[in-house]
Amino acid sequence: MSLDHYGWNLFWSEAFAPHLAAGLKPARVVCELRRKFYAVQDADREWLGECRGGFFHRHAQTSDFPAVGDWVAISHREDGQRVDIHAVLPRRTKFSRRAAGEEDIEQVVAANIDYVLLVSGLDRNYNPARIQRFLVAARESGAEPVIVLNKSDVHPDPESVKAEIAQLVPSVRIILTNTTRRRGLGELRKLASPGTTLAFLGSSGVGKSTLANLLTQDDFLPTGEVRAKDSKGRHTTTRRELVRTPSGALLIDTPGLRELQLWVADEGVTETFTDIVNLARHCRFSNCQHETEPGCAIQAALENGTLDTERYIHYLKITGDHAPKPAARRAARAVANKPGWRKKAFEPKRGGRRITPDD
Numbered sequence: 010m011s012l013d014h015y016g017w018n019l020f021w022s023e024a025f026a027p028h029l030a031a032g033l034k035p036a037r038v039v040c041e042l043r044r045k046f047y048a049v050q051d052a053d054r055e056w057l058g059e060c061r062g063g064f065f066h067r068h069a070q071t072s073d074f075p076a077v078g079d080w081v082a083i084s085h086r087e088d089g090q091r092v093d094i095h096a097v098l099p100r101r102t103k104f105s106r107r108a109a110g111e112e113d114i115e116q117v118v119a120a121n122i123d124y125v126l127l128v129s130g131l132d133r134n135y136n137p138a139r140i141q142r143f144l145v146a147a148r149e150s151g152a153e154p155v156i157v158l159n160k161s162d163v164h165p166d167p168e169s170v171k172a173e174i175a176q177l178v179p180s181v182r183i184i185l186t187n188t189t190r191r192r193g194l195g196e197l198r199k200l201a202s203p204g205t206t207l208a209f210l211g212s213s214g215v216g217k218s219t220l221a222n223l224l225t226q227d228d229f230l231p232t233g234e235v236r237a238k239d240s241k242g243r244h245t246t247t248r249r250e251l252v253r254t255p256s257g258a259l260l261i262d263t264p265g266l267r268e269l270q271l272w273v274a275d276e277g278v279t280e281t282f283t284d285i286v287n288l289a290r291h292c293r294f295s296n297c298q299h300e301t302e303p304g305c306a307i308q309a310a311l312e313n314g315t316l317d318t319e320r321y322i323h324y325l326k327i328t329g330d331h332a333p334k335p336a337a338r339r340a341a342r343a344v345a346n347k348p349g350w351r352k353k354a355f356e357p358k359r360g361g362r363r364i365t366p367d368d
């Protein structure tokens with residue numbers, strides 16, 4: 010087994026150079042066992058890793074600690090079982106959350122994801138506004154979002170939905186899937202190329218586990234267990250949160266990702282709605298509310314059709330701090346009153362017991 014199988018490449022080996030000089034070895038975090046304890050995979054096998062030294066500096070942030078998907082610098086202990094984790098390589102992408110009431114505490118729930126597959130079901134779950142919210146979170150993470158419209162079998166015209174979403178979010182890849190008749194899975198597998206790290210995001214019941222199982226062609230999610238020994242020589246069974254698929258891709262599925270509360274940060278919004286943000290810069294007044302002001306570039310674009318009204322309404326709903334024109338406001342309220350719009354937390358996977366080194 011080579012570390013390349015876990016996504017190691019030139020980028021990471023360059024980033025790791027100083028640690029290599031210090032006599033440390035690279036490993037990837039495959040599971041968070043409990044606070045400051047992780048299962049890490051190096052070129053040989055999986056180890057029980059413990060954070061050391063600098064991590065416990067009193068100015069350390071929660072986000073400085075390793076997360077699943079991170080590359081870390083390790084050293085082996087003399088007992089030949091545990092490893093010490095000394096440092097985390099700078100992340101290329103990360104999903105974080107902030108617990109309610111702890112606005113300033115960032116907790117990273119998964120790192121270094123290349124593609125985030127935003128899954129919706131084309132049944133009652135389908136809601137373009139929710140897709141937009143997921144998209145904002147994806148943009149914020151730095152991972153490339155891919156929209157997966159699953160359960161295409163239960164919709165009379167899935168292509169029209171795809172076209173609608175494509176209009177809302179040009180430039181984002183959209184895949185129609187149907188796990189029952191196995192449609193669209195080839196496109197999904199193309200993304201799952203060797204060394205690529207993926208994650209599924211979406212509301213409960215949209216088919217994430219079904220898709221993940223098909224991608225891995227076996228039922229690894231509930232049963233993907235590996236054995237590691239702790240320092241007392243007892244065997245510990247850990248559920249991996251980063252798993253290799255037969256195609257050689259890495260799939261991340263952490264409780265934290267599932268519980269992630271979607272929140273909107275300015276960066277993500279700016280990224281997703283660059284065209285609208287740019288338009289607003291052309292308004293005559295810098296404090297333009299885009300309602301009745303003369304020389305408003307947004308109103309002009311809405312009137313001449315260069316800016317899609319639906320898209321603008323979604324933008325308003327996501328940013329929340331702008332007052333739309335009365336007509337747009339009425340339409341926005343009608344959309345917002347539809348069931349299913351409210352923010353919804355990720356539900357923890359049923360039966361996903363986590364086992365700590367002391368079990």
Ligand SMILES: Nc1nc2c(ncn2[C@@H]2O[C@H](COP(=O)(O)OP(=O)(O)OP(=O)(O)O)[C@@H](O)[C@H]2O)c(=O)[nH]1
Nearest residue numbers: 159160161186187188189213214215216217218219
């Ligand atoms: N009709 C239809 N049903 C599907 C499809 N894909 C999944 N389902 C069904 O949808 C239900 C939910 O699927 P899951 O894979 O458990 O959904 P999930 O997103 O993992 O849900 P959580 O575990 O709650 O997060 C199951 O009954 C699946 O059989 C599909 O393409 N078409």
Ligand SMILES: [Zn+2]
Nearest residue numbers: 292297299305
């Ligand atoms: Zn304006």
